[in-house]
Amino acid sequence: MYVAVKGGERAIDNAHDWLAEERRGDPSVPELGVAQIREQLALAVNRVMAEGSLYDPDLAALAIKQARGDLIEAIFLIRAYRTTLPRIGHSRPVDTGAMACIRRISATFKDAPGGQVLGPTFDYTHRLLDFKLAADGETPEAKTGAGLAPEMPRITEFLNREGLIQDESTCDDTPPDMTRAPMEYPAGRALRLQALTRGDEGFVLGMAYSTQRGYGRNHPFVGELRIGTVAVEMDIPELGFAIEIGEITLTECETVNQFMGSKTEPPQFTRGYGLVFGQTERKAISMALVDRALRWEELGEDSDGAPAQDEEFVLSHADNIQATGFLEHIKLPHYVDFQSELELIRKIRTEAQAGARKDAAE
Amino acid sequence: MTAQNDQGEARKRWMSLLAKSPPARLAALTRDMTDWPAFEWLRPPEVGGVMVRGRTGGTGAPFNLGEMTVTRCALRLATGEVGHGYVQGRDKAHAERAALIDAMMQTKRADALRRAVLDPLATQMQADKASRAAKAAATKVDFFTMVRGED
Incomplete structure (x- = not known):
């Protein structure tokens, strides 16, 4: 009823x-x-x-x-x-090579042109609670220096000059947009990157960590991590030219991964890529590791069957709003559903008990 | 033709500057302007989203990164010039100011406006950039090799 x-x-x-x-x-x-x-x-x-x-x-x-x-x-x-915002349009792809970097480090090349710039980082802090912050302590003033290189060339481009790293695709097709069309699998790299960059930091971190621990291992080095601002340029149809419509802070991580070669590719380094809004380096590094793990098929590698290599598993569980929506709905009233479950279990139990009595009698 | 291109380039520069300018800065620089021209809306200010794209590996195929808020509007001065405002964020008054300045930059008031508003705005924004770059420069690592005793 x-x-x-x-x-x-x-x-x-x-x-x-x-x-x-x-x-x-x-x-x-x-x-x-x-x-x-x-x-x-x-x-x-x-x-x-x-x-x-x-x-x-x-x-x-x-x-x-x-x-x-x-x-x-x-x-x-x-x-x-x-979802309430009308979509005005889309930008031209941002040029992260022209980023005004506040941080830029490489774990692969000590003497990278442009240098290693630490920026405002938690790295090398002692992770001791600072009780001065609780007591209205004064803020030390940041030191200034000179000689920041105006251009910070991409680290992977050095490797590319020797042909030692896999080239990026130069296809300029309109990328698929998961906010406009339902996800379809196989998703392809553009859609994977869109899903990962908005994915839950904890989930993407966990997946990335699993690859480091051996579940789909891919030997990553952080070729480069950069944080800074880039201009966002958009074509304005009514003007017939493009203007910069704003400036955003991004974190970009490029990993360089060992690759022994496969049936289709020579031995070379391969790439994982992370690009995330804001100063979000844990997420950007995680994204790059998971991106690389998901590329096994296009690089002709054998899959270990690891969770981080399973595109559908990763992408359909990375979104914390989908996840929390489904998870939290179970706390809302399910009185009627549960009533039928209750009746079912009572019925089965009665039947089982009747069966047991009959067996004992025989 | 070249003059037209130069004009196009110049307009692109001032529109980009206005789009990126902090609303409070532009408001402060135009606070004393009392002679705003009369205009009619072609498109009243509207807040929307622009899908920002990136490239795989920074240089490869485009992908959708996420949206940003943008406010746009268009207006026509009583004298006929059309101004477009495209600014980052959700400040409608800021978009209106940007569109008015865009329109007025096409009139005889351009030089005065450049001196009073655009140049100081560009200088301030450049100074902010330079200040962050100088702080970044102070965190640049100078490696030195430890001399190793061989005997």
Whole structure:
């Protein structure tokens, strides 16, 4: 029997009012402003922009405030907002080679032209809690220097000059867009990169880590990691020319991977690629490792059958909004479903007990 | 023809500068301007998304990276010049200012506007860039080889 249930409106309204009060916390503590979140929790803002797949630091900061710091909830808010935006168009592919780098390191070439620039990094900090931050400590002023190379050539291009690294495809076709058409498998590299760059950082990190531990091992070196700003250029149809419509911060990681050659390819280095909104280097490195793992088929490698090499497995589980939507819906009322389960198990149990009694009697 | 191309190049430069400018900066630089010309909307300010693309490996085939917010509008001055505003973010007043300046840059007021607004804006934005580059330069690693005693 199907029973429709109504009610709960008052409880829901009161729950939301209480949520708003809890969000504010102790009113004797000053309220956080959106600008404070944007400026002082910038890496959380960057993660929300990357996984929300919308570059707008103010909106991401607002989402973090509204979500009480629950970043997946904040990403959910951004994704929902994103769907309300009319699509004005698409940019020309950004030129990351012309990036104004604040950080640029290579783990493969010590003397890379342009140098190793550490930038504002957690690397080499001692990871000891800094109690000065809790006590309104003064901020030391960043030192300045001179002689930053205006051009930072791509590390992989050096290898490419000797033909030691696999060339990138030069196809200029319109890439598929997973926000416009349902995913189809096999997805191809362009769609994989789109799914990975907005994928959950924890999931992509876990997948990348699994390749390092031997599940689809691909021997990566970080050829180059760069963080900085690039201009975004778009063709404006009504003007007949392209203009820069903005400037965004990106993190780019190129891995150089050992490759013994296959039936179709000579021994050479191969590449994994990560490109993510904001200063998000853990995610960009992870993305590059997983990108490389997923390329086994096009490079003619044998698959180990590892999870990170399974395109459909990786791409259909990387999205934290899809995942949390399906996962969290099971906490919502399932009274009727469960009622039928309950009746079924009672029936089976009664039958089983009757059967057992009969066996004992015989 | 060349003059037209130069004009096109110059317009591309000022529109790009306006698109990337921080809204508060542009507002501050135009605060004292009281003689904004009359105009009609061809397209009132509209907030939308632009899909940003990257390239595989930085140099290969394009892929969709994610969207960014952009506000655009178009207007026509009473004197006929058409101005387009395309700016990063969701600030409609900022897009309107950009479109007005784009239109006015096609009038006799161009030189004055360049001196009062565009040049100072470019200088400020360049200074911000230079300041970050200088901080980055201070974090550049100077390797030195330790001399190893051989005996």
